[in-house]
Amino acid sequence: MRFNADLGALCRSMIAVPNDLMAAAVYVGDGHIAVERVPVPEVRPGELLVEVSECGICGSDLHLVFSRYAKPGAILGHEWSGTVVAGEGAASGWTTGERVVFSPTPGCGVCRPCRRGRPSVCLQRQPSDIREMRGAFAQYIAVSSANLLRIPESLPSRVAAVAEPTAIALHAVELSGVRPDDRVLVTGGGPVGLIIVAVLRARGVADVTVCEPVALRRERALAVGAVGTVAPEDLVDPSLGGTVAEPYAVAFECSGHASAAERALGQLDFAGTLVFVGTGSEPTRVNHNRMIILELEAVGTFNYSAEGFRPALDLLDSGAMPLDALIEADAVPLSGVMEAMERLSRGEIPAKVLVEPGVS
Ligand SMILES: [Zn+2]
Ligand SMILES: [Zn+2]
Structure with a gap:
């Protein structure tokens, strides 16, 4: 039996949403978010209505x-x-x-990226305009039932909420080709960089250093499993055509800053790999001579691998992730989203902030 709009209306009445309105943190323009009462989303055929337990604040939201x-x-x-x-x-x-x-829809399996094992950039993906999305900084969200995954019994909902960034990190680590005995540099010790560090450690990569300007985030990087940290200004530039004294095999650029990517390139060893994880507005300048002489590689990573969020849920449930250091202990209500975003953008909060739309 298909789930239809009438059932949607029926179910909304079942959960007693007054006047079909719910609280949501709405982007009101001019760089601001405000809590408003908005209609509970309409549940279309094939969709379910989900009450949001937790929703993490992502760099892309900022x-x-x-x-x-x-x-x-x-x-x-x-x-x-x-x-x-x-x-x-x-x-x-x-x-x-x-x-x-x-969990994301797997690739079509037949387009060129899919045939090359890269469903994360499947050509058949439905383009969604994230600028006008109806997301989960709200009490309810309507989603396609085909895209849902059950959360394992033993996994708290607040931890399951970081399945998405964990899936992103797993995909980036997979695409990087990193090996357990590689020296690895992570530039940017914010929520994305921290999850990359944790995933690297969980995958057996021990020698991970984080480059981050904010002391609070450097401290948290150690708690998450980095063996060392460095401030950007303390990284020395390499000699022309050579390497720094202790070069890295792989660098994950998670800050989105062009200067960080350029500095990370300078830290790479011969046959090293720079992985672009964080997006930013300034384009990176690449020293092509250096790329040639050292045979460096650069790889961009986007979205998730073919298995979707299942491996992320399994990893989060495995006990191998430093969850207390990765997720801020204090969740915020919808009314706290704007302040949390401002503090995150200033680097005052090191790790993932969860929003609890059901708490006022
Ligand atoms: Zn995200
Ligand atoms: Zn495809």
């Missing part, structure tokens, strides 16, 4: 707000976990009360 890139009226937030509140009638057999995360 970018959408502070670069005024989002469209007014957009509800951001894509790193969420939640509970199905409208399940009866769903073709997929979901029932109310099941805890879920959203």
